[in-house]
Amino acid sequence: MTIHSVKGFRVAGAHGGLKPDNKPDIALITSDLPCRAAGVFTTNRIKAAPVLYDQSVLSDPSAGIRAIVANAGNANACTGEQGMTNTRLTAEHAAGRLGCRPDEVLVLSTGVIGVQLPMEAVIKGIDAAAEVLDAEAWEGANRAIMTTDTRPKMAGIINEEGYTITGIAKGAGMIAPNMATMLAIIATDADVPRAVLTDALQAAVKKSFNRIVVDGDMSTNDTVLLLANGASGVTIAEGDAQFQMAIEQVCTLLAQSIVRDGEGATRFVTIEVAGAPTTAQAEAVAQSIARSPLCKTAFYGSDPNWGRILCAAGYSGIDIQPDRLSLWLLDPDYSLSYHLVEGGRPRDYDEAAAITLMKQPEWVFRLDLGMGQEAAKVWTCDFSYEYVTINGHYRT
Amino acid sequence: MTIHSVKGFRVAGAHGGLKPDNKPDIALITSDLPCRAAGVFTTNRIKAAPVLYDQSVLSDPSAGIRAIVANAGNANACTGEQGMTNTRLTAEHAAGRLGCRPDEVLVLSTGVIGVQLPMEAVIKGIDAAAEVLDAEAWEGANRAIMTTDTRPKMAGIINEEGYTITGIAKGAGMIAPNMATMLAIIATDADVPRAVLTDALQAAVKKSFNRIVVDGDMSTNDTVLLLANGASGVTIAEGDAQFQMAIEQVCTLLAQSIVRDGEGATRFVTIEVAGAPTTAQAEAVAQSIARSPLCKTAFYGSDPNWGRILCAAGYSGIDIQPDRLSLWLLDPDYSLSYHLVEGGRPRDYDEAAAITLMKQPEWVFRLDLGMGQEAAKVWTCDFSYEYVTINGHYRT
Numbered sequence: 001m002t003i004h005s006v007k008g009f010r011v012a013g014a015h016g017g018l019k020p021d022n023k024p025d026i027a028l029i030t031s032d033l034p035c036r037a038a039g040v041f042t043t044n045r046i047k048a049a050p051v052l053y054d055q056s057v058l059s060d061p062s063a064g065i066r067a068i069v070a071n072a073g074n075a076n077a078c079t080g081e082q083g084m085t086n087t088r089l090t091a092e093h094a095a096g097r098l099g100c101r102p103d104e105v106l107v108l109s110t111g112v113i114g115v116q117l118p119m120e121a122v123i124k125g126i127d128a129a130a131e132v133l134d135a136e137a138w139e140g141a142n143r144a145i146m147t148t149d150t151r152p153k154m155a156g157i158i159n160e161e162g163y164t165i166t167g168i169a170k171g172a173g174m175i176a177p178n179m180a181t182m183l184a185i186i187a188t189d190a191d192v193p194r195a196v197l198t199d200a201l202q203a204a205v206k207k208s209f210n211r212i213v214v215d216g217d218m219s220t221n222d223t224v225l226l227l228a229n230g231a232s233g234v235t236i237a238e239g240d241a242q243f244q245m246a247i248e249q250v251c252t253l254l255a256q257s258i259v260r261d262g263e264g265a266t267r268f269v270t271i272e273v274a275g276a277p278t279t280a281q282a283e284a285v286a287q288s289i290a291r292s293p294l295c296k297t298a299f300y301g302s303d304p305n306w307g308r309i310l311c312a313a314g315y316s317g318i319d320i321q322p323d324r325l326s327l328w329l330l331d332p333d334y335s336l337s338y339h340l341v342e343g344g345r346p347r348d349y350d351e352a353a354a355i356t357l358m359k360q361p362e363w364v365f366r367l368d369l370g371m372g373q374e375a376a377k378v379w380t381c382d383f384s385y386e387y388v389t390i391n392g393h394y395r396t
Numbered sequence: 397m398t399i400h401s402v403k404g405f406r407v408a409g410a411h412g413g414l415k416p417d418n419k420p421d422i423a424l425i426t427s428d429l430p431c432r433a434a435g436v437f438t439t440n441r442i443k444a445a446p447v448l449y450d451q452s453v454l455s456d457p458s459a460g461i462r463a464i465v466a467n468a469g470n471a472n473a474c475t476g477e478q479g480m481t482n483t484r485l486t487a488e489h490a491a492g493r494l495g496c497r498p499d500e501v502l503v504l505s506t507g508v509i510g511v512q513l514p515m516e517a518v519i520k521g522i523d524a525a526a527e528v529l530d531a532e533a534w535e536g537a538n539r540a541i542m543t544t545d546t547r548p549k550m551a552g553i554i555n556e557e558g559y560t561i562t563g564i565a566k567g568a569g570m571i572a573p574n575m576a577t578m579l580a581i582i583a584t585d586a587d588v589p590r591a592v593l594t595d596a597l598q599a600a601v602k603k604s605f606n607r608i609v610v611d612g613d614m615s616t617n618d619t620v621l622l623l624a625n626g627a628s629g630v631t632i633a634e635g636d637a638q639f640q641m642a643i644e645q646v647c648t649l650l651a652q653s654i655v656r657d658g659e660g661a662t663r664f665v666t667i668e669v670a671g672a673p674t675t676a677q678a679e680a681v682a683q684s685i686a687r688s689p690l691c692k693t694a695f696y697g698s699d700p701n702w703g704r705i706l707c708a709a710g711y712s713g714i715d716i717q718p719d720r721l722s723l724w725l726l727d728p729d730y731s732l733s734y735h736l737v738e739g740g741r742p743r744d745y746d747e748a749a750a751i752t753l754m755k756q757p758e759w760v761f762r763l764d765l766g767m768g769q770e771a772a773k774v775w776t777c778d779f780s781y782e783y784v785t786i787n788g789h790y791r792t
Contacts, residue, residue: 046710046718046740078706080719080741113703114742217690217704218711293689294613297784307509308613310474314442315614322442323476344442345476346510385784388693 003138004156006164007189008032008231010133013144016125018073018111018118024144026125027070029185030098030133034064035227037106038198040205042222048077049087050107051223057103061194065227066100068185070108070145071122072170075181077113077220086117093123097130110147110170110181110221142168145183150261155253157246163190163232167250171214171258181221182209184254186247191230196238200247201226208251211283213290213380214262224251259379264386267299270332270364270379273313277372281318285369288316290380300382302358304329304351306340309365324370329354332362399534400552402560403585404428404627406529409540412521414469414507414514420540422521423466425581426494426529430460431623433502434594436601438618444473445483446503447617453499457590461623462496464581466504466541467518468566471577473509473616482513489519493526506543506566506577506617538564541579546657551649553642559586559628563646567610567654577617578605580650582643587626592634596643597622604647607679609686609776610658620647655775660782663695666728666760666775669709673768677714681765684712686776696778698754700725700747702736705761720766725750728758 009031013024039058041051057063069090076083091105098105109117129144142152149170156166171182192200205224226247228236236243260268271290276282289295292312298305306327313320327341338354339347357363405427409420435454437447453459465486472479487501494501505513525540538548545566552562563582588596601620622643624632632639656664667686672678685691688708694701702723709716723737734750735743753759 044707044710045714045716046706078703078718078737078741080739113707217688217707220707220710292613293779300784307474310442311440311509311613311616314440314616316441318441320441322474341474343476345474383689383779383784385781388696388779388781388784 003154004158004164004166005135006166006187008229009187010135011137011141012129012132012134013137013140013142014125014128014132016128017121018071018125024140025072026122026129027141027144028094028126028129028133029068029141029187031066031227031229033229033231034066034104035229036192036194036197037063037065038194038201038226040201040224042218042220044218044220046077046220048075048109048221049079049083050076050109051221053084053087053091054106054223057106064104065106066104067094067098068106068108068225069094069126070183070185071125072145072147073111074109074115074117075111075113075221076109076117079114079116082116086119089119090117090122094126097126106225108145108183108223110145110183113220138166138168142170145170148263153254153257153261155250157250159242159246161234163188163234165246165250167254169254169258181219182258183221184209184224186224186226186250188228189230189232190228190243191233191235192228192243193238196236196240197226197228200244203244204248204251207248208255211378212255212259213287213378214259214265256379259381262381264384265381266361266384267382268362268379269299269381270377272364272366272375272377273369274366274375275368275370275372276374279374279376282374282376283378284318285313285316285320285367286376286378288312289365289367290378293383296380296383299358300384302355304338304340304354304358306346309367310341310344313367320369321371326368326370328366329357330364330366331357331360332364334364399550400554400560400562401531402562402583404625405583406531407533407537408525408528408530409533409536409538410521410524410528412519412524413517414467414521420536421468422518422525423537423540424490424522424525424529425464425537425583427462427623427625429625429627430462430500431625432588432590432593433459433461434590434597434622436597436620438614438616440614440616442473442616444471444505444617445475445479446472446505447619449480449483449487450502450619453502460500461502462500463490463494464502464504464621465490465522466579466581467521468541468543469507470505470511470513471507471509471617472505472513475510475512478512482515485515486513486518490522493522502621504579504619506541506579509616534562534564538566541566544659549650549653549657551646553646555638555642557630559584559630561642561646563650565650565654577615578654579617580605580620580647582620582622582646584624585626585628586624586639587629587631588624588639589634592632592636593622593624596640599640600644600647603644604651607772607774608651608655609683609774610655610661652775655777658777660780661777662757662780663778664758664775665695665777666773668760668762668771668773669765670762670771671764671766671768672770675770675772678770678772679774680714681709681712681716681763682772682774684708685761685763686774689779692776692779695754696780698751700736700750700754702742705763706737706740709763716765717767722764722766724762725753726760726762727753727756728760730760
């Protein structure tokens, strides 16, 4: 994927000392113009210090953001008062270095929890990143927030009206030694009123980051930030469907790349539930299947185990009608299709061919509830030996 | 554990042909006197034929049960009308063989789904079992309902007032190639009014079978049946706390033995949540921890990963106060204790000693929410390589 620079934004990744081996661990995203900003944050009751700090900054409706500092290697969660102080010091140092106010700086952290931020390393990293800010350095910034990620996660769109949207993300399930985090930063040079920005991000996150499952755990640090600095001169009006779709597409691509790079993942599986009375019901059934450890181990084993899928649908909490269920296994472009279940009962499908398809890295299960017109997709991965290794054997 | 015969009950396990290698696959539980009976069934929307059949039989308040037929090797789920017919034929054949009415016979099934019951094998098994009914044969009956279980699961109590309670169970998480089931049959020779029996079973199941987690999936066949034939001559009055406790104890021992024998389980872990405003809130937090794949893989790796436990508590849906949390790791009899977290932050505990304790097969995490007086325990196991093997690589 080609990644596009965004007018007025300069970014960088640098090494401060939170990761070993001179790896980049501090990302700096800066804008020449103050940005309108929207954020979506973890709903975990235990929130890391930077989450609480950013929520406080963004609670001011006139907030104008000039920079984001993101560090990997330390989540600054379960760190009490000292943790909050360190987040504030991080923002203050970046503000001083960049010549803006501390309340124009947002902070993100990911890594181990329960350990105080090594502020010397953070400051060293900010100083180093500030020296190398560049409009083209999005991949470098992305690499600086990677933890167990095996590759950067980027997506971008150049809109024909003349604005650009570029996003970077990290994730991979929660990670050893404690837990990590899904972080995403999306920047656009469109001029977007704050309310439009907030609505667009919330709607997009609902259909993208909230529809992916790696292990079903939810971190204390999960954050998606969207910045708009207006440098393109293109103004987005309320109800601009194209802008909404573009934000949703960038979020969806980033979210999917998190699942593809899930800890130990060897399969990328789309669960599509159709024929539901409402989208929410379709999503609930899809989420139940996508989270089932039994389904996820069957995905790993290339086992077209329709019984487990029906069963997980059955305990989703939605009043499905067992004798109306139809289930298909399809390849990603829907050109191959095996109809496994009809009227709640198994059909005489070609099991060997279905297994062969499931040995591919990507495929789709489509479940039709036969109860309505609404549908939803959720993306998930398999549970593999590698997942157990990564998460069971890090510290001991 | 010594298992006690129960006055008036004769039982057997026999081979009919649903399992290979001459293994027992049909259990017969019979009572000389008609029994009052209570049942608790899966809440999965997809219910196996025998679940629907038993619910219908027990919907008659005057139901008097003379026998239970239980088969392994076939779940009779997703089998449509033919499946219901086969369950009725099973009950009719057993009734004819035992000299009672079909509506005095309950049926249980566990094994593969989507395949019709091989009725010849079922009939052959019933006939063989009927020949060898014996008051002492509870273990034989138990072995006949085993699927991926590695050992029988029995529990019993002789009450000083002169009645006996004996229970057998099978489980082990849901199983390959499709899914299996938690089944439990509990028999007592006490004379118990139907309403008392139902209340006792429902209360006991809530605190036992509903508080165990192997993989969090819920089968189409889960059933717990409690039969009381009155043969001891001891009558249980409404509000008999001792009877209630005895049923709860038998259910708890059976439920714990299912977790200990969970698919691929190498650790038996008690999650105790205290200091909650209500028992339901304590249980919700404990269930969230007990189901977290990240916590379960950390248990496998003997990793005292307090961060994952706090995090799972944080997304339980309960409004916990992060800065009031205290967490301990304890051995099963609470004689060893490591205080890992206080006020939501890590303490300076002896990590090497904690790891050593977690290398043992059984231990306890105790989380105090600091918000009230109520507590709840949930029992869970770890996620191991063996879990992935058993569930990922059966058919392919």
